[in-house]
Amino acid sequence: MGPALLWAERGTAPLDVLADFPAIPDGWAYLDTAATAQKPQVVIDAIARGYAETYATVHRGVYQRSADMTLAYEAARARIARFLGAASADEIVYVRGATEAINLVANSWGRTLKPGDRILLSQLEHHANIVPWQLLADRTGAVIDVAPLTADGHIDLDAVEAMLTPQHKLVALAHVSNVLGSVLNARRAADLAHAVGAKILIDGCQSVARVAVDVQALDCDFYVFSGHKLYGPTGIGVLWARADILGEMPPWQGGGAMIDTVSFSGTTYAPPPGRFEAGTPHIVGALGLHAAIDYVDAIGLDAIHAHETALVTAARDRLSTLNSITLFGPGDAAGIVSFDVRGVHPHDVGTILDEERVAIRAGHHCCQPLMAHLGVSATARASFGVYNGLADVDALVRGLERVTRIFG
Numbered sequence: 001m002g003p004a005l006l007w008a009e010r011g012t013a014p015l016d017v018l019a020d021f022p023a024i025p026d027g028w029a030y031l032d033t034a035a036t037a038q039k040p041q042v043v044i045d046a047i048a049r050g051y052a053e054t055y056a057t058v059h060r061g062v063y064q065r066s067a068d069m070t071l072a073y074e075a076a077r078a079r080i081a082r083f084l085g086a087a088s089a090d091e092i093v094y095v096r097g098a099t100e101a102i103n104l105v106a107n108s109w110g111r112t113l114k115p116g117d118r119i120l121l122s123q124l125e126h127h128a129n130i131v132p133w134q135l136l137a138d139r140t141g142a143v144i145d146v147a148p149l150t151a152d153g154h155i156d157l158d159a160v161e162a163m164l165t166p167q168h169k170l171v172a173l174a175h176v177s178n179v180l181g182s183v184l185n186a187r188r189a190a191d192l193a194h195a196v197g198a199k200i201l202i203d204g205c206q207s208v209a210r211v212a213v214d215v216q217a218l219d220c221d222f223y224v225f226s227g228h229k230l231y232g233p234t235g236i237g238v239l240w241a242r243a244d245i246l247g248e249m250p251p252w253q254g255g256g257a258m259i260d261t262v263s264f265s266g267t268t269y270a271p272p273p274g275r276f277e278a279g280t281p282h283i284v285g286a287l288g289l290h291a292a293i294d295y296v297d298a299i300g301l302d303a304i305h306a307h308e309t310a311l312v313t314a315a316r317d318r319l320s321t322l323n324s325i326t327l328f329g330p331g332d333a334a335g336i337v338s339f340d341v342r343g344v345h346p347h348d349v350g351t352i353l354d355e356e357r358v359a360i361r362a363g364h365h366c367c368q369p370l371m372a373h374l375g376v377s378a379t380a381r382a383s384f385g386v387y388n389g390l391a392d393v394d395a396l397v398r399g400l401e402r403v404t405r406i407f408g
């Protein structure tokens, strides 16, 4: 397929925003956005302004600067709510990232699980969506079930339907796989979970920057993501949960800011989201995330999705002509392509590509159960962002041709 057709088929034009990203020098193919996205200048500026011009604490100050910063910090929360289609800003809990969000749900909501209750995960989950549930299962006697994948690397929802029972209290699934790029039909997954009375948590780490999300339309109960994958700063992320669910959840970390009143005869807690936000938060991180969401929304997630899907199509088409390469995952993957070069360890692939100024990720990608399923210990992974173009695909292919020449 000709390059122009790749986008025309999807009704959009290729994005041309590389100049917005000062940390991507000319000729460097950054193909590791699934690990963390590069930052546009507007995000860097928002962070710099937050520290250099408007900095103060939030929620406690009686002086004007602190009141203004509190307004900005809460405006970011409202912006996140609007971005996710949440019913209210009170449904947005600031956390350090997706990992902390899932641990929060496991430690707070999960506290009521009993021996014999079941949690359903899938074979492709990130360790962040496995280990917190294993820790919870150890504490409560709950049991974990693992849904299989289809041959092309989607979570097999027919199997999920057959596996779910009234004992299942939670289904926790990745919206987009960080290894295969496969996109979950999250609405169908939510319907299946709810049909047996279970709640559903969607790990949105890879979807939040690649697929338009409306948590109410998806009808999920929890949605989590990390700001740094959405072109925002590290150290800030989001737990969204429906207000009625958050309202029933006990605090999980104690400290300042999460209380109503404290005394040695008994302490009462703030309503959500404050109840889950003990301690001084990542104030400027929220401002950076606000700027990142404005940036992404201005481009539009449908355009981003079309752009990255076109790049995946181009990459898969080109890589499949190299006969030493095995591609993993489905053809319609969102922004992510994992592959194996026959007889070459993915780390060697990554090192040689780096010499060619192509940055990919090599390893198990925090998905060891998925690696076991694929029958490999690691994969090479190229993942795209808004700043990538066909030149990056060309550089990847040229680099891989060199890898195959070196290794014969």
Ligand code: PMP
Residues within 6 Å of the ligand: 034, 035, 097, 098, 099, 100, 126, 128, 129, 174, 176, 177, 178, 203, 205, 206, 226, 366
């Ligand atoms: N889930 C998925 C699907 C991910 O890709 C990642 C990050 N690689 C995480 C969870 C964990 O995110 P973080 O390390 O930012 O908490």
